[in-house]
Amino acid sequence: MKWMTDIQLKGPVPGIGYKDPVFLIGSCFTEHIGNKLKELKYRVIQNPHGILFDPISVCNSLISYMESRIYKEEDLFYYNELWQSWTHHSRFSGMDKVQVLEGMNASRQEGTDFLKRSNWLIITLGSSYCYRLTEGDITVANCHRVPAPRFRKHLCTIDETVAALDNTLHRLFRFNPSLQVIFTVSPVRHLRDGVVENNRSKARLLESVHHLVGKFNKLHYFPAYELVIDVLRDYRFYDIDLAHPNYQATSYVLDQFKLHYIQPEAQALMDKIQPIVIARKHTAFQPQTQAHKNFIQSFAQKTSDLQQAYPYLDFSEELAYFQSCGKG
Secondary structure, eight states: OOOSOOOOOOOOSSOBOTTSOEEEEESHHHHHHHHHHHHTTOOEEEOTTOOOOSHHHHHHHHHHHHTTOOOOGGGEEEETTEEEETTSOGGGOBSOHHHHHHHHHHHHHHHHHHHHHOSEEEEEEOOSEEEEETTTOOEESOOTTOOGGGEEEEEOOHHHHHHHHHHHHHHHHHHOTTOEEEEEEOOOOOGGGOHHHHHHHHHHHHHHHHHHHTTOTTEEEOOHHHIIIIIIOSGGGBOTTSSSBOHHHHHHHHHHHHHHHBOHHHHHHHHHHHHHHHHHHOOOSOTTSHHHHHHHHHHHHHHHHHHHHOTTSOOHHHHHHHHHHHHO
């Protein structure tokens, strides 16, 4: 009996390799992909502005990297005892204005430098809904719990989304001609918008992205949304909030990304690195036993061998950990 819908995935050729810098931007699902790649020693940067959900905010952030924008005092506002930015996630907010600006500008500079040399840009769009200040009609990336009357909620049309992304992509390819872009739509359900409204929002993102993928040969689409909604399609693959895919669903999606969007040689290397990552996280109940010491020595040697074989990867943290445990 057949339990799951088939889905045909065709990734880019060649796919992502270990020497390829990967820039990730967008919704919280972006960070599932980014964290996994980073854990397995890929060179990545993700969300230098913090998590972003709507396509307008994503485009504005990418443009700020290309333009090397410098954030100044007039770009901040004071609310709830914190200096905050309409273009940044709340992780940049703080009580010291100078430190807030320093953090924002340092992150922007890091984003500019990394985007310039990146081979891959992964954009995960979460929602077609954006929020605009009633004063000035400015699209904000984060509302920072400011009262709702100060905003106008707007459902971006397909034309608006395509125009914003199209303009940004043309600029990106001039900024970095070697860049390849992978689009994906987040499978996270924005139920606070309403079920019908969430589906309308996702439909507009999907239509916009596929319009662009059909236009540029440097654009690709990874169906994270379809893998959860149409292949897994069961509430047992969601967290308790029934909105966020759970660990099993996220792992399945990441496995599909690995199989179809990562170079075969890199996949083989990932399989060698994964046990080391797991061993690094292992907590021993009896660390003084000979069995545990043998375990540590074994993984110290495996890590050292990989470091010598792949000198462009950084295993310094793992080596330091295994060596410190071995001394204990």
